[in-house]
Amino acid sequence: MTAAIVVQNVCKYFGAFCALDHVHLEIQAGEFFALLGPNGAGKTTLIHTIAGLSVADSGSIHVMGNHVTKQYRQARMRLGIVPQELVFDPFFTVRETLKIQSGYYGISDNGAWIDEIIARLGLADKADTNMRALSGGMKRRVMVAQALVHKPPVIILDEPTAGVDVELRQSLWDFIRELNVAGHTIVLTTHYLEEAEALCNRIAMLKQGKVIALNSMQNFISTMSVGYTLRLRLLPDTLPSMLQEIQTGYRNGYIELKLDNYTQIEPVLAQLRLSDIQILEMQLLQPDLEDVFVSLMNNPLTQTQ
Amino acid sequence: MTGFFTLLYKELLRFWKVGFQTILAPIVSTLLYLLIFLHVLEAHVEVYQGVSYTVFLIPGLVMMAVMQNAFANASSSMIQSKISGNIVFVLLSPLTYRDIFFAYILASVVRGLLVGAGVFLVTALFFNTPMYWPLWIGVFAILGSGLLGALGVIAGIWADKFDQLAAFQNFIIIPLTFLSGVFYSIHSLPPVWQFLSHLNPFFYMIDGFRYGFFGASDFSPYLSLCIVIACFAAISLLAIQMLRSGYKLRH
Ligand SMILES: Nc1ncnc2c1ncn2[C@@H]1O[C@H](COP(=O)(O)OP(=O)(O)OP(=O)(O)O)[C@@H](O)[C@H]1O
Numbered sequence: 196m197t198a199a200i201v202v203q204n205v206c207k208y209f210g211a212f213c214a215l216d217h218v219h220l221e222i223q224a225g226e227f228f229a230l231l232g233p234n235g236a237g238k239t240t241l242i243h244t245i246a247g248l249s250v251a252d253s254g255s256i257h258v259m260g261n262h263v264t265k266q267y268r269q270a271r272m273r274l275g276i277v278p279q280e281l282v283f284d285p286f287f288t289v290r291e292t293l294k295i296q297s298g299y300y301g302i303s304d305n306g307a308w309i310d311e312i313i314a315r316l317g318l319a320d321k322a323d324t325n326m327r328a329l330s331g332g333m334k335r336r337v338m339v340a341q342a343l344v345h346k347p348p349v350i351i352l353d354e355p356t357a358g359v360d361v362e363l364r365q366s367l368w369d370f371i372r373e374l375n376v377a378g379h380t381i382v383l384t385t386h387y388l389e390e391a392e393a394l395c396n397r398i399a400m401l402k403q404g405k406v407i408a409l410n411s412m413q414n415f416i417s418t419m420s421v422g423y424t425l426r427l428r429l430l431p432d433t434l435p436s437m438l439q440e441i442q443t444g445y446r447n448g449y450i451e452l453k454l455d456n457y458t459q460i461e462p463v464l465a466q467l468r469l470s471d472i473q474i475l476e477m478q479l480l481q482p483d484l485e486d487v488f489v490s491l492m493n494n495p496l497t498q499t500q
Numbered sequence: 501m502t503g504f505f506t507l508l509y510k511e512l513l514r515f516w517k518v519g520f521q522t523i524l525a526p527i528v529s530t531l532l533y534l535l536i537f538l539h540v541l542e543a544h545v546e547v548y549q550g551v552s553y554t555v556f557l558i559p560g561l562v563m564m565a566v567m568q569n570a571f572a573n574a575s576s577s578m579i580q581s582k583i584s585g586n587i588v589f590v591l592l593s594p595l596t597y598r599d600i601f602f603a604y605i606l607a608s609v610v611r612g613l614l615v616g617a618g619v620f621l622v623t624a625l626f627f628n629t630p631m632y633w634p635l636w637i638g639v640f641a642i643l644g645s646g647l648l649g650a651l652g653v654i655a656g657i658w659a660d661k662f663d664q665l666a667a668f669q670n671f672i673i674i675p676l677t678f679l680s681g682v683f684y685s686i687h688s689l690p691p692v693w694q695f696l697s698h699l700n701p702f703f704y705m706i707d708g709f710r711y712g713f714f715g716a717s718d719f720s721p722y723l724s725l726c727i728v729i730a731c732f733a734a735i736s737l738l739a740i741q742m743l744r745s746g747y748k749l750r751h
C-alpha cells in the first residue's frame with residue numbers, strides 16, 4: 196500500500212525564521228488524521244508545502260507516491276485542499292465556480308457530482324447565487340466543495356469548520372466521514388479538539404515548526420499520562436492538610452485533585468472520612484485531548500530550543 | 501487541454517461579464533482622442549501621399565487601444581486574483597505554468613482585438629481608411645496584444661499593490677506607447693528622437709500595423725515583424741519563467 200502523504204525532513208524558512216523544522220510525517224492511505232498545534236505552529240505552512248503553494252527549502256514530499264514539485268500534476272490531481280483563508284472569485288456563481296474548478300482538473304462533464312456535493316453541503320438554494328452575495332459560512336462550504344470536485348483520494352482541510360454553524364459542522368463531518376469510509380484519506384486541522392478527538396484515528400502535534408508528538412488517538416490520551424481529575428464538593432469546604440498538596444484547583448465550589456490512576460481514589464476517601472468531612476458531590480473526569488494538548492504545550496521537555 | 505480551455509473561458513468570462521467597463525468604455529475614450537485630434541489638427545500636413553492626418557491617426561489609435569487593453573486585461577486579472585487570494589484555486593490545480601500563461605495571453609489578445617475592432621468599426625462610419633494588407637494588420641494586432649498581455653502578466657505578478665501596478669503602467673507602458681509614433685510619423689522628429697524611437701519596440705508594432713493599412717511605413721514591415729517577434733519571445737520567456745519559478749505566487 197502506498198502512503199497517502201510522505202513528508203521527509205522538510206524545512207521551511209521565511210527569511211531567518213524557521214517555520215518548519217525537519218518535519219517527518221507519514222500518513223497512510225485511508226487514515227483520518229489530525230494536525231494540531233497552537234496558532235503559528237506551522238500547520239498551514241506544512242499544508243502549503245504539500246499542496247505546492249509554497250516550496251520546501253529542504254526535504255521531500257510525496258502525495259500518493261508523486262513528488263510534489265517534480266511530478267506536480269500527478270500529485271495535485273490526487274489532492275484536494277480547503278485553504279484556511281476565506282477566498283472566492285466574485286465574478287461567478289456557486290455552480291459556475293464549481294464547473295470552472297472541475298475544468299482545471301480536466302473534467303468537462305461533472306454536473307452530477309457537482310449537484311451531489313452542492314446538496315450534501317447544503318448549498319442547493321444558493322447554487323445560482325453570486326459568490327459575493329454569500330455569507331462567510333456559505334463561502335466556506337463552497338471552498339469545501341471546490342476541494343472535492345475531482346474526487347481526490349487525499350483531502351486536506353485547514354480549519355474547515357471555522358465560522359461554520361453547528362448544523363453544517365455536523366453534516367460536513369458526516370459527509371467527510373463517509374468519504375473516509377469510501378477510501379479517501381482525510382487530513383484536517385482544527386482548534387476544536389473535541390472534533391479531532393471524535394473523528395480522527397491519528398494525530399500529530401506541531402509546535403514551533405516541529406512535530407512534538409505523533410500517535411494514535413487512544414495511545415495519545417492514555418500514554419500521555421496527564422492523569423484524572425477528581426472534583427469534590429465538601430462540607431466543610433476544606434481539605435485535610437494531608438491532601439492539600441495534591442489539590443490543583445478550586446472552581447465553582449468544587450475542589451479539584453489530580454490523580455495518576457484509580458487506585459489513588461480510595462486513600463483520598465479514607466482521609467476525608469478520618470477528618471470527618473462529608474462529600475456532597477463527586478465527579479471523576481477522564482483525560483481528554485484538550486488536557487493532553489495543554490500539558491504538551493506547557494511541558495518544558497517539549498519546549499523547543 | 502480541458503484545463504487550459506477552462507482557464508481561458510474563465511478569463512474571457514471575467515471581462516465579458518463587465519463588458520461595459522472593459523470593452524465599451526475604452527472604445528469610447530479612444531474615439532474621444534480621435535475627436536480631439538480631429539478638431540485641433542486636421543489642418544496638419546499629409547504624412548503619406550494622399551493620406552489625411554485623421555486617416556493616418558486612426559490605425560495608430562486603434563493599435564494603442566489594442567495594446568492598452570491587452571495589458572490591462574492580463575495585469576488586472578492577475579493582481580486581482582492575487583490580492584483577493586483566489587489565485588490559489590489555479591495554483592492548487594494541475595494546470596501547468598504554460599496553460600496559465602497562454603490562457604492569460606489569449607484572453608488579453610481577444611479583449612485587445614475586440615476593443616480595437618470596435619474603435620475601427622466606428623471610425624469606418626465616418627472615414628474611409630484603406631486596408632492594403634489585412635494580413636499584416638492581423639499579424640501585428642495579434643503580436644502587439646500578445647506582447648502587451650505578456651507584459652501584463654509580468655506586471656501583475658510583480659506588483660504587490662494596485663499602486664505599484666499603476667506605476668508600471670504610468671512609467672513604462674504609457675510613455676512607450678505615446679512615444680511610439682501613434683500620433684505622428686517619426687520622420688517628422690529631430691534625429692535624436694528618431695534614434696530613441698527606434699529603440700522602442702512599441703514603435704515597430706504601430707509602424708507595422710500601419711503598413712497594413714497604407715502599404716507605406718517608416719520602417720520595413722519585415723524588419724518590424726522580426727523585431728516584434730523577438731521582443732514577444734523574450735517577454736514571454738520572462739513571464740513563463742516567473743510562472744514556472746512561482747515568483748511571488750508560491751512562497
Ligand atoms: N508568508 C509568510 N511570510 C513570513 N512568515 C510567515 C509566512 N507564512 C507563515 N509565516 C509564519 O510561519 C509561522 C507558521 O505559520 P502557519 O500559518 O503555518 O501557522 P498555523 O499553525 O497554521 O497557525 P494557525 O493555527 O493560526 O492557522 C508563523 O509564525 C507565521 O507568522
Ligand SMILES: [Mg+2]
Binds near residue numbers: 238239240279353
Ligand atoms: Mg493555519
